[in-house]
Amino acid sequence: xTADEKQEAQFQKLLTPKDPEGNDLKFQSKEAEATxxxxxxxxxxxxxxxxxxxxxxxxxxxSMFPFINAGMTIQEAMYDYDKTxxxxxxxxxEYEPDMHIGAAHAGPGKFYEIxxxxxxxxxxxxxxxxxxxxxxxxxxxxxxxxxxLITDPSFYFRxxxxxxxxxxxxxxxxxxxxxxxxxxxxxxxxxxxxxxPPVQGTFKALFEAGAEALKWAMAIGGLNGELTTLxxxxxxxGFTKGPFDVIGDTLRGTRGIMLDMYRxxxxxxxxxxxxxxxxxxMGIGASQQTGNxxxxxxxxxxxxxxxxxxxxxxxxxxxFKAVMVGLIEGGCIPxxxxxxHWGSRLKVIQDIPRGKTMWMVDQxxxxxxxETLGKNACLIGNVSSSMLRLSTPDEVKAYCKKLIDxxxxxxxxxxxxxxFFDEAKPENVKAMVDFTKEYGVYK
Amino acid sequence: MAKDLVKTLADxxxxxxxxxxQNRLNAGDDPLRILDxxxxxxxxxxxxxxxxxxxxxxxxxxxxxxxxxxxxxxxxITKTAEMKRLGKVVVGTVAGDIHDIxxxxxxxxxxxxxxxxxxxxxxxxxxxxxxxxKETNSKVVGLSGFLTLAFDSMKETxxxxxxxxxxxxxxxxxxxxxxxxxxxxxxxxxxxxKDAMEAFKLAKGWIGG
Numbered sequence: 001x002t003a004d005e006k007q008e009a010q011f012q013k014l015l016t017p018k019d020p021e022g023n024d025l026k027f028q029s030k031e032a033e034a035t036x037x038x039x040x041x042x043x044x045x046x047x048x049x050x051x052x053x054x055x056x057x058x059x060x061x062x063s064m065f066p067f068i069n070a071g072m073t074i075q076e077a078m079y080d081y082d083k084t085x086x087x088x089x090x091x092x093x094e095y096e097p098d099m100h101i102g103a104a105h106a107g108p109g110k111f112y113e114i115x116x117x118x119x120x121x122x123x124x125x126x127x128x129x130x131x132x133x134x135x136x137x138x139x140x141x142x143x144x145x146x147x148x149l150i151t152d153p154s155f156y157f158r159x160x161x162x163x164x165x166x167x168x169x170x171x172x173x174x175x176x177x178x179x180x181x182x183x184x185x186x187x188x189x190x191x192x193x194x195x196x197p198p199v200q201g202t203f204k205a206l207f208e209a210g211a212e213a214l215k216w217a218m219a220i221g222g223l224n225g226e227l228t229t230l231x232x233x234x235x236x237x238g239f240t241k242g243p244f245d246v247i248g249d250t251l252r253g254t255r256g257i258m259l260d261m262y263r264x265x266x267x268x269x270x271x272x273x274x275x276x277x278x279x280x281x282m283g284i285g286a287s288q289q290t291g292n293x294x295x296x297x298x299x300x301x302x303x304x305x306x307x308x309x310x311x312x313x314x315x316x317x318x319x320f321k322a323v324m325v326g327l328i329e330g331g332c333i334p335x336x337x338x339x340x341h342w343g344s345r346l347k348v349i350q351d352i353p354r355g356k357t358m359w360m361v362d363q364x365x366x367x368x369x370x371e372t373l374g375k376n377a378c379l380i381g382n383v384s385s386s387m388l389r390l391s392t393p394d395e396v397k398a399y400c401k402k403l404i405d406x407x408x409x410x411x412x413x414x415x416x417x418x419x420f421f422d423e424a425k426p427e428n429v430k431a432m433v434d435f436t437k438e439y440g441v442y443k
Numbered sequence: 444m445a446k447d448l449v450k451t452l453a454d455x456x457x458x459x460x461x462x463x464x465q466n467r468l469n470a471g472d473d474p475l476r477i478l479d480x481x482x483x484x485x486x487x488x489x490x491x492x493x494x495x496x497x498x499x500x501x502x503x504x505x506x507x508x509x510x511x512x513x514x515x516x517x518x519x520i521t522k523t524a525e526m527k528r529l530g531k532v533v534v535g536t537v538a539g540d541i542h543d544i545x546x547x548x549x550x551x552x553x554x555x556x557x558x559x560x561x562x563x564x565x566x567x568x569x570x571x572x573x574x575x576x577k578e579t580n581s582k583v584v585g586l587s588g589f590l591t592l593a594f595d596s597m598k599e600t601x602x603x604x605x606x607x608x609x610x611x612x613x614x615x616x617x618x619x620x621x622x623x624x625x626x627x628x629x630x631x632x633x634x635x636x637k638d639a640m641e642a643f644k645l646a647k648g649w650i651g652g
Contacts, residue, residue: 121541131539131592254544258500259507262455305638308498340620341637363623385591386625419621422591 006331007356010293011044017228028229035231039098043235045411047333047378049355052411056404056440057098058433059235059380061360063105063420064132065429066091073130075123078109081219089223092232095433101236101296102224105420107133108216114209116167119250132422140164141251143260146267149251150274152177161251168209171202237332238286239296240279242320243272248301257301261315272319280326287332294335294358295327303340309348317348328356338364339419346372362418366407379407382418383432389424393431400435408440415440448477452484453491455501457508464512474516481512482526485555492552493640499548502639506551528559530650531581533572535563536619537596542589545619545639549585552639553646569596569603576609583646584613586632589620597622597630605631614649616642 001009015037017025027033038054045053067077070087077084088103109122119140122133140161141149149156155177163169174193181190193199224234241249247268248257260268283295301307302316324334337360342349346369354376361369361381369379382403387396400415407413415436448467452460467477488505491497532553536546543565550562561575572584584604586597597617604610615632618641627635636642 127541128539132590134541134590136541137544255503255507258503261500262457262504306499308500311498311500384623384625385621386594386623386629389591389594390625390629423594424591 001331003329003331003353003356007048007293007328007333010287010331010333011040013291014040014233014293020225025229027231029231032229032231036228036233039231039233042098043233043414046414047355047358049376049378049412052442055442056408056413056415056436058415058436058440059099059101060091060095060097060429060433061101061380061416061420062091062422062424064422065424066103067106068423069426073123074106074127074132075109075129077106078122078133081108081216085219085223088220089227092227093230095429097232097433099233099235100227102234103220108212111209111212111216114168114205114212117165118167119165135250137249137253139253139256141247141256143252143256143264146260146264146271150267150271152179153274153278155179165250168205169202171196171199174199235292235294236296236335237290237292237294238283239298240283240286240323240327241297242299242302242316242323242336243275243279244302244316244320245298245300246275246279247271254301261311265315268315272315276319276322276326279323280330283323283327283332283334284330287330293331293333295332297323297334297336299336299338299342300340302345303338303342304344305341309344312345313348321352324352324357328353333358335360338362343368349373350376352376358414360416360418366403370407370409370413374407374412378412378414380414380416381407383416385417385419385421385424388417388421388428388432391425391428393425393427396428396431397435400432401439404436404440411442448480449484449487452481452505452508452512453487455488455504455508457504457511460508461511461515464515468515468519474519477512477516478520481509482555485509486557489552489555489643493643502548502551505555527557529557530583530646531559531561531579532583532585532646532650533561533563533575533579533581534585534587535567535572536565536587536589537593537600538566538568539596540588540590540593541565542587542619545589546585546587548639549587549618549642552643553585556643556647558646558650569600572600573603573607573609576604576613577607582613583649584615585642585646586615586617586630587619588617588622591621593619593622594626594629597626597632601631614645616645618642 019025042053042057045051046057064074064077066088067084070090072083072087084103084106092100112122120133120135121127123129127134145160158172159175163172174196176190181187248254252260287293287295302312307316327334334357339362342364350372358378358380359373361379366382383399387399403415448463451463464477485505488497492502534546534550536542550560553560561579563571563575576584586600588597601615604613616634616636617627617630617632618636622635624635634645636645
């Protein structure tokens with residue numbers, strides 16, 4: 001199948017959803033079924049850029065807003081899965097966006113505790129109960145470890161990176177590579193480490209963590225199914241990242257990767273190339289599991305100012321584009337989020353296959369994005385967090401009108417917030433959705 | 444020779460820079476003069492950053508080279524030199540927020556451009572800003588924040604400064620992830636700066652120099 005045919009098949013699959021047993025999904029009403037199918041068709045038209053949708057689709061991409069708005073602390077949202085699910089259900093039924101991305105944002109706090117996650121601070125672990133979890137940047141990968149990463153990324157992750165970010169995975173440092181298991185002679189030697197107490201301790205923690213992750217996933221997965229039957233599709237099929245952000249966010253850190261650009265550029269480039277097929281596989285694998293083609297990609301270190309044009313073209317763009325192209329060839333729809341300002345990158349990033357991607361736009365000028373990137377891709381956004389939190393409903397409507405008139409012209413646009421939001425005025429969120437449904441109808 | 448260090452460091456040629464510094468130390472050059480040249484080089488780096496010729500990686504790298512120079516030179520310093528500073532600025536990430544990358548870049552940019560910067564770190568309670576303003580008599584305060592929770596923390600910090608009777612003695616600038624002019628109005632700050640260059644321009648405009 002060509003990439004076009006694969007994408008079409010994915011949308012057809014979304015239009016004929018199944019229940020967990022593989023039978024046609026039973027919607028709770030005829031109306032819910034019609035709403036669901038209209039939403040999928042609307043998104044399909046907005047993404048493919050072949051047909052103008054019946055109206056501008058509208059999505060809500062919150063981080064902690066549904067829980068804060070339900071009067072919960074972030075700590076509760078992370079630990080009480082039933083409450084989390086109830087709050088998210090209420091949020092969707094109250095605001096009625098055309099689509100959503102599920103209730104996974106808060107994540108399972110207990111799971112992080114079991115594994116002693118060090119990469120983040122979260123409520124009760126360095127953060128006050130009412131605030132969101134936050135990343136602790138560091139050099140979790142050392143400058144001299146590029147060769148290890150390039151040679152065998154999985155071995156590097158298991159034996160070096162993971163034990164540094166999860167305290168409970170210390171036992172992984174003692175495990176030999178799996179590729180040493182070849183034939184009967186000597187095969188047993190490979191398994192000796194599994195007899196050692198630290199390794200067994202790590203595996204015990206993994207069993208416990210797995211059980212907790214499953215418990216959480218059942219709760220939010222169950223809600224996804226329920227929301228579908230009510231007419232609200234979850235459009236998030238999975239997540240992957242561009243190689244520069246993989247290394248710059250959580251391996252070497254911002255400072256580390258920036259120094260590597262000067263001190264060992266060739267190794268950095270080689271490591272990013274090694275990560276390309278892995279990041280493609282991560283997206284395609286997730287999409288196959290969830291049955292949803294949209295693969296989210298948060299973009300960070302390529303924003304305006306973080307790199308010069310030259311650095312962007314040399315270090316950031318080529319491998320990021322390669323991941324997107326690989327995802328597209330696998331039938332996925334890359335869903336990158338341009339976090340912060342990306343105005344200076346638009347001319348470069350517009351060079352992508354047409355009708356195959358959807359981009360969440362944060363603070364970049366939407367009119368300019370429409371003229372460039374928007375020629376080849378669907379844009380989502382860009383009602384700002386500050387506007388949702390501080391403006392009035394009338395101001396939000398006026399901004400949405402401007403967005404529909406410019407970015408929405410001719411299709412290829414989904415109304416939404418520009419950055420994942422925590423605090424917001426409920427009436428502003430409501431105004432964004434309701435106004436779009438009313439004013440965003442294409443004539 | 445002196446010109447070489449300034450130019451080589453401003454051009455970010457790390458190995459050459461370290462060689463020049465080593466040679467000058469071997470030749471018995473005054474370590475304070477070496478540091479002074481390094482400071483002048485970093486001023487050029489800051490200027491190139493303002494002119495959009497340099498970007499954040501260049502700033503980070505220059506800071507890293509400077510650290511290595513300082514490590515080499517410091518053991519040889521016997522007397523201290525008084526540096527002339529343009530003025531004092533208090534900077535910190537507001538309460539509840541632990542992000543530091545943007546804040547660190549602002550601190551670096553202000554520092555290399557001659558301001559005396561008091562960096563309070565991350566998750567800074569409002570009272571700590573107040574205490575530091577009193578203690579240092581700083582005329583400019585920079586509040587950083589990445590998350591939407593920072594909107595309220597910024598407002599609370601500005602209010603605490605007001606309550607302490609210091610509001611008309613300081614200019615307050617804010618910046619970071621989701622911060623913009625709307626937040627400036629909400630928090631009651633004097634200005635919003637999109638990036639480290641604007642932070643520098645704002646501080647310079649208020650303090651002069």
